[in-house]
Each structure stands twice: as structure tokens, then as C-alpha cells.
Amino acid sequence: MPDLEIVVCMKVVPKSEEIRVDMESLLLERTGVRSEINPPDMNALEMALALKDKQPARISILSMGPPFFEPILRVGLAMGAERFYLMSDREFAGADTLATTYTLAKGIEKIGDVDLILCGEESADGATGQVPPGLAEWLDLPQVTLATALTIDQKKRIVQVRREIKGGYEIQEVTLPTVISVKTASNEPRFIDFHRKPWAFEEAEVTIWSHDDVDVDDGYIGLTGSPTVVSGLREAEVRDRRKEFLQGSPEEIVRELAKRLQGMLT
Amino acid sequence: MVASQYAPSEANKTLWVFLEIEGDDFASVSLELLAKGRDLADRAGWTLCGLLLGSDVADRANQAYSYGADEVWLCDHPLLGEFDVCGYSHATMQAIKEGKPSVFLLGATSNGRDLAGRLAVRLRTGLNADCTDLILDEDRGVLVSEVTGFGGGVIALLESAEHCPQMSTVRPGVFVPNKPDPSRLGELVEIKVKLKEADIRSRIVERHVGKGVDLTQAPVLICGGRGIDGDFESLRELAALVDGEVGATRPPVDEGHIERERQVGQTGVVCRPKVALNFGISGAFHFIVGIQDAETIIAINSDPKAPIFDHADYCIVEDTHKILPELIKTLKRERESIHA
DSSP: OOOEEEEEEOOEEEOGGGOEEETTTTEEEOTTOOEEEOHHHHHHHHHHHHHHHHSOEEEEEEEESOTTHHHHHHHHHHHTOOEEEEEOOGGGTTOOHHHHHHHHHHHHHHHOSOOEEEEESSOTTTOOOOHHHHHHHHHTOOEEEEEEEEEEETTTTEEEEEEEETTEEEEEEEESSEEEEEOTTSSOOOOOOTTTHHIIIIIOOOEEEOTTTTTOOGGGSTTTTOOOEEEEEEEOOOOOOOOEEOOSSHHHHHHHHHHHTTTTTO | OOOOSSOGGGOEEEEEEEEOEETTEEOHHHHHHHHHHHHHHHHHTOEEEEEEEESSOGGGHHHHHHTTOSEEEEEEOGGGSSOOHHHHHHHHHHHHHHHOEEEEEEEOSHHHHHHHHHHHHHHTOOEEEEESEEEEETTTTEEEEEEEETTTTEEEEEEOTTSSSEEEEEOTTSSOOOOOOTTOOOEEEEOOOOOOGGGOOOEEEEEEEOOOOOGGGOSEEEEEOGGGTTOHHHHHHHHHHHTOEEEEOHHHHHTTSSOGGGBBSTTSBOOOOSEEEEESOOOOHHHHTTTTTOSEEEEEESOTTOGGGGGOSEEEESOHHHHHHHHHHHHHHHHHHHHO
């Protein structure tokens, strides 16, 4: 039986706690903001690596973004992925979910014979969670989102997925190939393997694809292929609050607070 | 440019809401969307339609009318008894091709997001995800969706005017359902759905559902952040005293101190309680989004510079571990004196 062919979709995001918005220009302040691998994508990669611990598998990282993603995502190679494809081209820039999922789907088709596509639950910056279902649709594959665990019967080509639902979980069964999004924080991403480090950060060859390298319709990529338009930005309204500071010993503070909350907490 | 399956000029002046069934009821977000949809449709002179999918569910249409729908478009099929995203996409696609709505809204629930993500691609249209408000520009017939951007205090307005239907998923809890009016009547439109076994591509093997919690309905919300060092037991004790629910910021959830369904804020639940008490929370904007509609906000944090104090009515600069037991003690005493 051939090795299980896994693609993990990953991206790089600005560190959420360092993001500031300039209220004058309403633009993101990029200076001094560090980047990191989108944390939910690390859970997706860990799920792939855990599968590889149990059965023969090959893991490819697939990303779409500017060249600076490359050194950052090499961490995935050091953790245990074999290959890394970066779709990087100015023509891809400005993509909304429709154009992003189209482009990534073309990348997956180019990699070829993929059994399992894993994604993070959502991106830390967009937080829409729409990429996994969009990818599945372009590729005409079944999908399961919010997976916390999975088992694969490669002979029967069946995956059983444990999926988080409101107030509990369910086990869903789908056939390979399939797209699965991994519930954020459902596992603990492993540390990088120090033996892999020199290869991962220096020797490993990263495949960079421009729009000419993949079979894309130029009308479907980047800004051109994105139906959604940002028509305005404004500062969120902040409701005026009393901002009354209660002072004294803890006993006195609580007494004052209780007085003000009279009738509200019943 | 990508062309959608039908052009805005071919679209009807209808606004569709996906009626998600959750247990024996509609999901609360579906009722919230019927209320908002009713309001938008009335202003623009449009028709509000509920899209109802399931097996043997026709009798639920009356409930949709009572909450504001003018029409219910029904896809009733034995294979739609369980939510399967491929089967539901297939059926919804047939309904949309017949009805050609201008706007299609879904709740940003797990299933709503799954369905919306697939359909937007199949329809070649734009999808604005996890919106916190909706405006209908009547003159242009364009839906403007608000999303809170980048964890900071910025609201982005998004539209996809050139594509149909204009799709948005909406965050549960941001709108308030109307009071049902059982005398409201509507019209049922039945779609002859063509579905075969092979269109259903997932199978539920098991399902375990406990009693879920709905923070959006809690009158009193007791939230804990990093500063309480995982002591949610005390918060639960306090919540039990005031008939409240316990919520949390992201770090304690990530660290496993509390269930993820209790995470409040941009990537969690948006609540509108009467009172929100916040213990050991610094007040990053992505958390504030989840409580900013509370009538009264109380913040307890040892750091006087914590941004949460800018959003609070009553501010307490003190170690939460000193205030919490004292507050519990005081409330217990009050309760006893009431019952005495």
C-alpha cells in the first residue's frame, strides 16, 4: 500500500497580541509586529505528524503568501514534514476566501494523489473558518470540520473523525480523500526535532509556485478573483462607562460594590 | 472576474435566512436572523423567506412565520434528516437556483459555517463570515456586512455587490429574536429536491450531547482571565449564588481550565448580560467585543493600567483572590438575611 499522502495547509499571521490599529488611518501598524505560524495550523500539523507516527505517511506543507512565509514555515519541516510548497506571487495577493480556496485547491491538484488535507480550524487574523469547506468544494471532496481526533483505515479508505459539536461530540465517517479541519488546541504541537534542524532550515528545498506554475484561471485568483470588497472601515464605538473606582480594604470595596449592585444580581 | 451563477440583475428582491434545526427547535441564531431580516425587509420593501431543510419538517414552517418569515421554502427529503454538508449543499443549491434570492444569511454555527463555505464556492459568490451587524442599502440593493477586524477596535464594512446571492454568516447573540406572533401567516413553497444516497458523503457513527450552555442568554456573566490562575471553582460558586454563568478569556480555555464553549469574545461567544463581572482580565479588545453590550460592567484587576477599566462602570484595583471570597461571603450573607 502506498504511503498516506497528507497535505497540511498553513499560513503565517501577525502575532495577535502585538497587533495595533492606528486610529487615525485605521490601518494596521505593522512596524514592530512579529509574525508567527497561525496557531491553529500547528494543531493541524501535529495531527498529521501523529498519524505518521502510526502509519507510513508523507506530509507536505502547502501555503499561499509572500516570500517571508518561507523561513517561518520551515519550522514545519523541522517538526517532521517532508515537503513544503509555497504559492507566492503578487497575482495571488488580495485574495478573499473564494480566491484563496481556489488557489490552494489548484496547488493540491498539482501536488497530486493526495489522500488527506488538513487545515487549522480558522486563521487567527481572519477567523472565518471558511477555507476548509471552500477547499473541499473546489476539490469536490467530503469534509469534516472541528476534528479533535481521527483514525484511518487506509485499506478501506475510510476515516472516522471525532468532531466537536455544541455540548458534546460526534463520530463521523467519510471516505478518503477528504478535507478535515482540526479543532484549535485539541492537541499539543510537538517541539522541533533537533536532528532535522540543519536540513529543515538550510538544506531542504522549498518549492515556490507562481501563477504560471499552476493551472489557474487568472480571473479566479488574487484581488480579481475576490467578490468581497471592503467598502469602509471605522473605529468600533466604545460605550461610555462610569469608570468609578471603588477604594478601601477588600471588605470596604465589596460593601460599596454590593450597594451599587443592589437588585441587579437577583 | 468570477461570475456568480446568476447576476444581480436576475435576482429577486428576497432575503433568505437558513433555518437551522437544533434538537427540537430552531437554533436561536436562526430566530435572531429572522428578526433582523424582518427589519431589513420591511425597510426595503423586500420579502423575507426562511429556508427549511429536513425530513418531515413541514409543520415547523408555522413557527418561522410567527417569528417573521413571509415565506418558507421547504426542502423535505428523507436523506436530509441528518445534517450532511454535501447533501444540504445539494438541496440548498436547488432551492437557490429556483428562488434566486438577493441575500442569503446563515448563523455562524458549526454547521452554518460548513454549509456557507461550500455554497459560496459553488455559487461563485462572496461570503462575509462571522458578521456582527447587517445593513441593507435599499437604493443599490446591496447588503453591507460589519465584521470586527483584527482583534482591535476596528469595524470593517464588507460587500459583494456584483455577485449573487450576497452571503453572510452572522455571529450568534448579536441580534434579538422577535416575540413570536402565532397569528402571523405565511406561504409555503415546496421544492422537489432531487437527492440520491451517493450525494450524502458523511455518516454519523455516534453522537454524545450533554446539556450545552448558552452564554448569550445569561443575565449575569462572571468571567475569569489569566489573573485568576485557573480558580474557576470560586467563579462557579459566585455564579451559582447570582444565577449567572461562568465565562472566560481565551488563555484559560487554551490552558484547559474551562470548556471552550464558555470562551467570551471575538473568537468565542458575544453576550449581552445585565451584569458582567470580570476577574483578572486585562481587557484586550477581542475579549471586550464579547461583553461590551452588557448593561453594567465590573472589572477587578490588580494592574491599575489594565485596559479593561476603560470599559467598566465599577473598577476595582485589587488582587482578585482578595475580592472574590469577600464578595461570595457578602452575597451569601445577603441571601440568608432575605430568607430569614
